[in-house]
Amino acid sequence: MTVNGRTHVIVHEARVSLLDLLREQMALPGTKKGCNEGACGACTVLLDGARINACMTLAAACDGRAIVTVEGLASADGTLDAVQRAFIAEDAFQCGYCTPGQIVSAVACIREGHAGSATEIAEWMSGNLCRCAAYPQIVAAVERAAAELGAAGRAVHPSGAVQPATVLSVRAG
Amino acid sequence: MRNFTYGHAASIGDAVSAAAGGAALAAGTTELLNWMRLGIAHPERVVDVSRLPELDGIRAEGGRLVIGALATLGAVGAHALVRERAPVLAEACLRAASPQLRNRATLGGNVLQRTRCPYFRAEAPVPERMPWACNKRVAGSGCSALEGGWDRAALFGWTDACVATQPSDPAVALSALGAEAEIQGPRGVRRIAMNAFHLTQEEAARTAPTSNTAAFGVETQLRSDEIILRYHVPADAASRRSAYLKVRERESYEYAMVSAAACLDATDGRIRQLRLALGSVAQKPMRLTEAEARLRDAPLSEATIRAAIVAALGAARPLPGQAWKTKLVENAAVRAVLTAGGIA
């Protein structure tokens, strides 16, 4: 599978979820484990460009697919993505546990064209629960990033497109 | 979670024989993984059907929509043909779960999801040591929900053995649309009407081969060696003018307390045809066929519609303290019909 633009060959047990694979075998702890049952959204990643819950997806089902995690949003030189910058500008996080999932989800929400109004953002971000009630700031951040990206930005946003760099790693699990 | 072997089915025949041999079929796994983590299912083999092209796609064929079992709730909800010809199904899909889950959750797996009864869903990895009663988890142990207190308990068709409800939103829409599931098993292909696909506890007890006990796990007409290929959805005048109403504790990302799907063909203030189904009130979507018949050629007015629905709900058997639920579902059903008629 391709993760953040790099191709990996991984050997693991059948029962390993995509979330556990990313966190425990690929050293990508940005994707968080909250409920582990599909309810909180902390584990949101992009699979072939579509946002999904990594906890509800078997790693084996992602064979040949492209994954983008929160670590893959910034460019190679460390420049933050527009959504990440907007989250900082609007102070859209508190405990930080659910923030990576919120950011990945927001990227998809904007790309899908579901960031047209505060109500629409609230509905289409509802898969990411935040218990500290940072919702107003999160909505503001999505609005800000959507405005900055505009229609043009939407088209070029990371969609799991494979970058040239290829690393082969084989791990037993 | 116990480990298992995992492989992709190379063909539908492959999937059917794997299922016949006891393998669990996996589509989006948004339900299956939870079962395995909670101790509800312990398959030794998981066979992924998610790459079988025959099961995918959404298309118009004759006067119908044909929707593959692998179509995700997100894809069905966004599809122009579905939104135009069967809006009730698009709405039901978009009101289910979250955007992330809808990108994985398939329409095939959705109708096979099991109850959200908290006694059924609590984690108990060793079934023999379940510290509470739940007949669906341990046959013959009893039913904790019968004592009341679970808001989503059934109003119709339940037995003293189990009061669980089927929580699917899309299944309610498919029932109201008059859709059929096309199914393949070792003996060939057959179709089941979606309003007969699921079984209430009473129906399951009647059809169970031996005792009541055997019926606890039987919730649909689908046999363990069969696979859902696709759904055939009539796109008639009533389907085109349809609405889904979901009543829940919070605005979004929550299962229904009750829901109602209405398909309505009406002209000049008169109902020509109505198909109406209720969700989360039984272990199946409840089609109100008597009310439908009674309202044929009736005026499209709230009073007439409510009278027919109240009569149909007369058979409700709420658990102690849950009489409010009958009223809630009455109001939801009335509102769904009026919404489909463009007057609510």
Ligand SMILES: Cc1cc2nc3c(=O)[nH]c(=O)nc-3n(C[C@H](O)[C@H](O)[C@H](O)COP(=O)(O)OP(=O)(O)OC[C@H]3O[C@@H](n4cnc5c(N)ncnc54)[C@H](O)[C@@H]3O)c2cc1C
């Ligand atoms: C947090 C959360 C919230 C949710 N909220 C809602 C909601 O509000 N409304 C709602 O309706 N649903 C809701 N769901 C349920 C969700 O829609 C279902 O889990 C999903 O649709 C199941 O599809 P799947 O492809 O993931 O099924 P899987 O998990 O892959 O499979 C489920 C079952 O179906 C079987 N199966 C799958 N495809 C086929 C087939 N083609 N033929 C035969 N058998 C098959 C599998 O063998 C398995 O037994 C929610 C789920 C979660 C986790």
Ligand code: SF4
């Ligand atoms: S209602 Fe059914 S699922 Fe719930 S506790 Fe009773 S037997 Fe178990």
Ligand code: FES
């Ligand atoms: S950890 Fe995946 S949704 Fe909560």
Ligand code: FES
């Ligand atoms: S950011 Fe974690 S609870 Fe709000």
